[in-house]
Amino acid sequence: MPELTRRSFLKASAVAGAALTLGKMAGAEAAPDPAGPGAAPSWTNRPMRWAQLTLVENDPGSFDAAFWLDYFRRTHADGACLSAGGCVAYYPTRVPYHHRSAWLGDRDVFGELVAGCRSQGMAVLARTDPHATYDDVKAAHPDWIAVGADGQPRRHWASPEMWVTCALGPYNFEFMTEVKREIMSRYRVDGIFINRWDGAGMCYCEHCRTNFRAAAGLDLPRTLEPGDPTRRAYLLWRQERLFALWRLWDGAVRAINPDSCVIPNTGGGAASSLDMRRIGELAPTLMADRQSRRGLMPVWANGKNAKEYRATMGAKPVVGIFSVGLDEVYRWKDAVQAPEETKLWVADGIANGMRPWFTKFGGVINDPRWLKPVEEIYAWCRGAERYLRNERPLARVALVYSQQTAWFCPAECAAAGEDAALGWYQALVEARLPFEMVHDRLLDAAHLAPFRTLILPDIAALSEVQCEQLRQFVGRGGGLVATSGTSLRDEWGGPRADFGLADLFGASWRGRIEGPMHNAYLRLEHESAPAHPMLRGLEDAPRIIHGVWRFEVAAHAPGPPPPLTLIPPYPDLPMEKVYARQPRTDVAQVFLREPPGGGRVVYFPWDVDRTYWDVLCVDHGKLLRNAVAWATNEDPPVVVSGPGVLDVTFWRQRDSLTVHLVNLTNPMMLKGPVRELIPAGEQRLRVRMPGGLRARALRLLVAGRSPQFSQAGEWVEVTVPPFAAHEAVAIDV
Numbered sequence: 001m002p003e004l005t006r007r008s009f010l011k012a013s014a015v016a017g018a019a020l021t022l023g024k025m026a027g028a029e030a031a032p033d034p035a036g037p038g039a040a041p042s043w044t045n046r047p048m049r050w051a052q053l054t055l056v057e058n059d060p061g062s063f064d065a066a067f068w069l070d071y072f073r074r075t076h077a078d079g080a081c082l083s084a085g086g087c088v089a090y091y092p093t094r095v096p097y098h099h100r101s102a103w104l105g106d107r108d109v110f111g112e113l114v115a116g117c118r119s120q121g122m123a124v125l126a127r128t129d130p131h132a133t134y135d136d137v138k139a140a141h142p143d144w145i146a147v148g149a150d151g152q153p154r155r156h157w158a159s160p161e162m163w164v165t166c167a168l169g170p171y172n173f174e175f176m177t178e179v180k181r182e183i184m185s186r187y188r189v190d191g192i193f194i195n196r197w198d199g200a201g202m203c204y205c206e207h208c209r210t211n212f213r214a215a216a217g218l219d220l221p222r223t224l225e226p227g228d229p230t231r232r233a234y235l236l237w238r239q240e241r242l243f244a245l246w247r248l249w250d251g252a253v254r255a256i257n258p259d260s261c262v263i264p265n266t267g268g269g270a271a272s273s274l275d276m277r278r279i280g281e282l283a284p285t286l287m288a289d290r291q292s293r294r295g296l297m298p299v300w301a302n303g304k305n306a307k308e309y310r311a312t313m314g315a316k317p318v319v320g321i322f323s324v325g326l327d328e329v330y331r332w333k334d335a336v337q338a339p340e341e342t343k344l345w346v347a348d349g350i351a352n353g354m355r356p357w358f359t360k361f362g363g364v365i366n367d368p369r370w371l372k373p374v375e376e377i378y379a380w381c382r383g384a385e386r387y388l389r390n391e392r393p394l395a396r397v398a399l400v401y402s403q404q405t406a407w408f409c410p411a412e413c414a415a416a417g418e419d420a421a422l423g424w425y426q427a428l429v430e431a432r433l434p435f436e437m438v439h440d441r442l443l444d445a446a447h448l449a450p451f452r453t454l455i456l457p458d459i460a461a462l463s464e465v466q467c468e469q470l471r472q473f474v475g476r477g478g479g480l481v482a483t484s485g486t487s488l489r490d491e492w493g494g495p496r497a498d499f500g501l502a503d504l505f506g507a508s509w510r511g512r513i514e515g516p517m518h519n520a521y522l523r524l525e526h527e528s529a530p531a532h533p534m535l536r537g538l539e540d541a542p543r544i545i546h547g548v549w550r551f552e553v554a555a556h557a558p559g560p561p562p563p564l565t566l567i568p569p570y571p572d573l574p575m576e577k578v579y580a581r582q583p584r585t586d587v588a589q590v591f592l593r594e595p596p597g598g599g600r601v602v603y604f605p606w607d608v609d610r611t612y613w614d615v616l617c618v619d620h621g622k623l624l625r626n627a628v629a630w631a632t633n634e635d636p637p638v639v640v641s642g643p644g645v646l647d648v649t650f651w652r653q654r655d656s657l658t659v660h661l662v663n664l665t666n667p668m669m670l671k672g673p674v675r676e677l678i679p680a681g682e683q684r685l686r687v688r689m690p691g692g693l694r695a696r697a698l699r700l701l702v703a704g705r706s707p708q709f710s711q712a713g714e715w716v717e718v719t720v721p722p723f724a725a726h727e728a729v730a731i732d733v
């Protein structure tokens with residue numbers, strides 16, 4: 001092909017390729033991954049308690065392998081993740097430039113640990129970490145090193161004698177593939193766990209520049225602005241490269257051991273950079289690397305991690321990696337966390353369906369205080385294993401999360417959506433309602449079948465197809481609760497003139513957002529909407545505070561009098577001027593519809609959920625709870641009465657049902673670490689038995705007791721005595 005023709009051909013195919021990529025990304029209509037997932041290795045559902053030992057380079061000369069194998073035995077760990085290679089090899093590798101530990105000598109530390117774990121019947125994963133390398137590698141293969149925006153190769157930020165590698169070029173695609181082949185050939189491990197495999201920020205190396213230009217016809221972006229078309233093309237291209245890398249590595253290890261796989265350390269919620277829907281298709285199991293909380297983070301964040309992963313993983317095993325140390329930005333990797341904090345964090349993960357995985361850096365123990373608490377957690381898990389092998393959650397309410405909103409909408413819009421989701425999460429925990437999370441690209445009838453109500457917390461970006469799926473959900477009798485700018489943008493974050501879901505809301509946007517509002521209120525219309533379910537718990541309140549951002553909307557048709565109306569903002573200073581100029585309007589601040597088909601729709605044209613996370617006003621919490629109750633229009637599956645803040649989950653196992661109560665009642669609930677577990681008061685638990693099931697036996701798995709219980713019709717009732725971190729009520733059926 002003449003050069004010119006070849007160039008135009010390349011350019012044409014690059015455009016076609018970019019269009020294809022965009023089409024693939026374009027929401028729910030996208031086809032499954034063309035390469036398809038490999039079959040799940042036979043072992044993936046077996047391990048319930050994982051142990052990770054991440055060796056440091058000088059461990060081979062100083063750590064006590066026998067101690068660790070004994071600790072794995074004492075904790076009844078049935079899966080192990082052990083350092084093998086990448087940045088440091090802990091076995092006598094023959095792959096050129098694969099750096100052996102300088103303390104290795106002629107030992108095979110990895111091989112010794114693998115053999116020990118195997119003799120204890122454990123599944124074994126080899127850990128690799130490719131994100132950093134050395135001078136000799138840079139000298140021989142300068143193109144393997146990541147390049148910064150300034151065009152210079154990147155030194156490692158924490159170990160400046162090392163170099164950051166490019167994740168999207170030959171270092172990973174060629175060198176690390178050879179490393180994986182060698183590990184799998186020599187040890188036939190059950191899988192290879194890949195840490196920090198997806199790069200450390202943008203890379204401007206020659207491979208990234210050439211490959212991006214070939215795929216998208218563009219130069220690499222120099223902006224993080226989500227609306228920038230080049231940035232958007234880069235986000236999609238990077239994902240394609242990483243999924244291609246995943247499939248390459250997975251194919252390479254399965255070619256050697258068909259009953260194995262690679263497990264990239266990846267995934268998460270809305271802000272996660274790889275498409276969780278495709279991850280859910282590819283991964284036979286996944287580890288949620290959320291080791292502990294940091295900064296201002298609620299205890300329930302670990303349960304949220306579990307829900308986000310399970311939204312696309314379904315019933316496939318999801319494992320929760322937890323640290324025994326502190327995980328703050330200062331990264332004290334040798335720290336030991338307060339045992340109360342670790343216990344509560346892990347309990348919330350387990351209650352939400354994650355299998356625990358402790359991770360310890362360094363084989364030499366500088367501080368042994370974590371050993372006993374982890375042993376206690378794992379001993380309990382082993383005893384309760386039958387009730388932790390969940391088949392499905394029995395929640396009827398689900399909170400939608402949207403990666404496309406986080407990726408493509410303007411930053412302030414995505415941030416508002418994330419805060420709205422956190423507000424809902426807190427409100428649902430306080431309402432003691434079991435709930436799940438749903439990925440916005442899995443809104444098809446099969447994925448939504450378990451749910452009666454969907455919550456859309458300011459989910460801005462929704463495609464026409466997704467809007468239609470939501471219409472069909474409501475048409476099948478589903479409840480929908482939406483807030484703020486939900487559906488005001490398309491799947492690429494582009495603005496719409498009106499809500500994509502305007503017909504469901506019964507209201508249209510008038511093109512104006514008011515805010516940030518100071519000193520605005522809501523009038524509770526007890527006279528014209530008497531005893532309205534939206535006002536439950538607010539019977540004595542004539543008015544409550546408004547939110548901060550209000551979407552001006554117009555109703556499509558006159559409806560019944562709204563229970564909430566607007567009292568517009570009025571001056572908050574000087575104090576002499578603080579009086580409502582318009583104490584009463586007819587501007588509805590909630591829209592309630594019952595379209596044909598039995599579904600119910602609640603739309604708040606303001607940020608009740610985001611403001612709840614910001615301000616935590618009790619009245620707003622009641623509005624959120626009432627909205628879900630009205631939209632759901634059926635008894636909740638579990639009713640828990642008693643003092644305290646509890647995260648409540650409800651699961652079906654093969655021969656049982658289990659209700660988890662995680663006690664979040666603690667001054668450190670929203671910012672750790674917890675230093676004392678403060679017992680929750682006695683709880684009265686009512687469980688609605690699904691499908692006419694009869695309770696044969698009931699046991700409190702933490703207290704280790706079988707209290708009196710009763711069943712009347714479909715309701716089982718029992719009193720749960722005070723408990724510290726966690727109680728699990730197991731009902732045999």
Ligand SMILES: [Zn+2]
Pocket residue numbers: 146147166167168169203204205206207208209
């Ligand atoms: Zn690169």
